[in-house]
Amino acid sequence: MTVRIDEMDRKILSALQADASQSMDDIAKAVGSSKTPVWNRIRKLREAGVIGQQTVALDAEALGFEACFFVLIRTSEHEAAWQKRFLEALRARPEVQEAHRLAGDIDYILKVRVKNARAYDVFYQALISEVKIHNVTALLSMEELKSTTMLPL
Structure with missing residues (x-):
């Protein structure tokens, strides 16, 4: 189900994507409105499921998770x-940041963030001990060129 959003909603969503910790006053100023209408729109967007869980983006490498x-x-x-x-x-493994079921020759792709190759092997051994998997190929990301959760509104 798609939700109808207008240009003001897009501006609000863009401001929230850029920094959800902004005050309501700052968002209202950025989108050219006042606080109450912005607050009402955000509430409606949450109720409609357009705005989901709000989190903080952490720096994986700064926390020692150097291998993706x-x-x-x-x-x-x-x-x-x-x-x-x-x-x-x-779902039981916090190392799995993303999991997708695919069309084509590969059935699933996972994005797994761990401290190092040894930690990946521990993850791999645990996974294959729980579920039967025909073939697993792990590709180490040498460098992250772009990562975003922002949608092109």
């Missing part, structure tokens, strides 16, 4: 019980 792996998974298992176990295993 993209993990390509092929499986010969496609029944609901396997998919449920796989999803539970992924």
